[in-house]
Amino acid sequence: MYVPIDQALTAALASIGANATAPLNLERGRNSFELVATDSVAWHLKVTFELPLTVLPSIFLAAPAEGEGLAHVSYTGCICYSDHEGEGFDPTNVENVVAFAVARAVAVLEDSLRKKHAGDFQALLDEFEGYWHSIPDCYMVPLATAPVAENQLYAQVQQIHSKRARILALDQGIGIDAKTPRRKVHFLPIASAVMPPANGELLQNGWLQNLIDQAGPVAQHISKQHGSHIFLFAQARTEGESLFGVMFTTVRSGSHAKLTRVHPFGVQRAWRDYLLARTGVSQVKQCVAIIGCGALGSRVAEQLATSGIDELILIDFDYFSYDNIYRHILGRNSVGQRKVYALKHELEIKHPGLLVHTFTGTAEQWLCDPARRQVCQTIVLTTGQLALEREITQQAFAECWSQRLVSGWLEPLGLGGHVIASKAGVSGCLECLFTDVGCSRPDMRVAFLIPGQQVSRNLTGCGGRFVPYSALHATETALHVCKMVLAGTTGYRCWAGDPAAAIAEGLSVTRWHERCRNLPPNEPIAHRDCPCCSS
Ligand SMILES: [Zn+2]
Known part of the structure; x- marks a missing residue:
């Protein structure tokens, strides 16, 4: 008997305790729908996928801010429920693949919620970089050398317009083309790890100010000086460290310093030891x-x-x-x-x-x-x-x-x-x-x-x-x-x-x-x- 995909999907979702919030109307190309999946709490999720189904669906928290403090949930609310290695699902079995993905995402959310309630944020801190890179404004910059406090780092900066500059590369100043403007980068290890910004919070200065306070007096001093600054932060994770950067401008009026034009960037590790380690x-x-x-x-x-x-x-x-x-x-x-x-x-x-x-x-x-x-x-x-x-x-x-x-x-x-x-x-x-x-x-x-x-x-x-x-x-x-x-x-x-x-x-x-x-x-x-x- 022929079962229309929408009906089959509704049934498959029901079998895992999930219900679409509106009638499904799937078509070839991009599809998107919202659902509520109930476990210890009711998770309001958004599912997007393309037909034909060649990659697993993306699953988001419908309200990304609800992901605060939850591991494996990105800044945009995207839930990381698969490492995408060795997937070989049947692309024609759309309803069961989508239901499987939703069930996996809910399991990830439940696990993260248990950890959050128990005050265990290690998994969240370990994936700080991935979370940082998911901030919509964040862009990636190659870093040519492992950052250490003793070596001054420089950024090759491209001025896009009067109020916006973009970093093209970071290194110790040797590989940078002499004609391109070069700016000092302040490398700031953070002793006690900070939590990533909750959705939408980065551009409010509270989170950045707290980060700068955690980074110590040097960071505080520089951030109070009028002008544009580039900070590269490092904080420990279970293995190695998370690296994440911010370019921002300090505007002074009287004794008050305001941080503005805050732009996050991530680093692509481009130094030899790191690159070789990836090959085993x-x-x-x-x-x-x-x-x-x-x-x-x-x-x-x-x-x-x-x-x-x-x-x-x-x-x-x-x-x-x-x-x-x-x-x-x-x-x-x-x-x-x-x-x-x-x-x-x-x-x-x-x-x-x-x-x-x-x-x-x-x-x-x-x-x-x-x-x-x-x-x-x-x-x-x-x-x-x-x-x-x-x-x-x-x-x-x-x-x-x-x-x-x-x-x-x-x-x-x-x-x-x-x-x-x-x-x-x-x-x-x-x-x-x-x-x-x-x-x-x-x-x-x-x-x-x-x-x-x-x-x-x-x-x-x-x-x-x-x-x-x-x-x-x-x-x-x-x-x-x-x-x-x-x-x-x-x-x-x-x-x-x-x-x-x-x-x-x-x-x-x-x-x-x-x-x-x-x-x-x-x-x-x-x-x-x-x-x-x-x-
Ligand atoms: Zn011989």
Whole structure:
């Protein structure tokens, strides 16, 4: 039997003890209705949702001021009844989804009311920031550094008109464009936490004056001075602290000071430790040098930067050209620039707090001064020239370098990629892979292609020879290199891809490739006759 949605919804609401205050008339698009749901008290609620129903309904207290002192109720009366994670409700089951949402919202309100009656405001104080951001006039400002009392903060301010200014960013004054007006920000930790303003209360000065009084004599003194002020407050929550700001103007007449043009702002934490903590990793105090910043090296640099490595040294003498575009992380806007300069710019812009150094010379030039590598713990070799990397490995073992070497390279046509990490004094190195295959041939034990086959292509003449592999293959290999760098271990890893493209070109793959397709290698690679690492 067909049941009109309005009727079905009325029935679903009745089943949870709720009644719409007016006849329901739902339609495609935005819907809104009010209801009374009775539990320990009668909750007068407003429900809004869109049809088709792809996100859960929003539920508000019909009179937001009734939310005073209730946790999980915003300044506008919106009830936070779901964390919106992993929701997979049936969008066609509108009546039951709405009734479910109302029941959940009422349960949240009842719980908050019990806590309020018991004088327990911890949950409310813990979500102070969320409440603050729900004030309609509140806007968000990025804060580039964790605020501490010792460091003066500045605001980059844009004057919108004679009576209204807007803060664009907060920092210690270094990142602010010299042409934009810069204003002092007073950072004011509050010893004893204040309750958020009840609906509509902020612009009445009582709440702000009380906040300033709580913040102490410095705040009181500044707030009495004629002119515009920017205050950033911090107060403790169960974990960490709540940060919230106010820009206001003090107008003095005689001995009386009046606070006016009160505008709240919230902060977006934009400093490195905080941003990394959100990814579940912490800053890795490690300096990594990357020799060779091509398709593979540039991706290694990018992945290490996002993984929390705090310092990179990029070594490459080459300029970025059009030929690199679809294999490199840099794009057309970098053509003609030194790869290392363009990468430094790209990585530092994207990752606040990351330090990138550059060297525009060859590997040999960088390595000839040992002081350059002393500052780093790991040297990544992504030169695409295994002979050069063998040479560097031999030198590292002969001179007992304290740095770990991590070499990564790609096989053509998506066959796979390899990474080997080694350290002087530990057996197993790049040279081991070449031992016993015959000195006359530059082949290695772990090669995926049977030696002696022509794979490099040439679209424009001998100078334009290249080994075909895609950005995807470079990325997959880069991930293996980065995992090896971050794990801090030594050893050999590889990934073996689909051989179809290589076979279609008439190429033959090795047994080792077949083996690695089925089972990732995990055996030691040290060769007892290795001239480099065996003692
Ligand atoms: Zn070896």
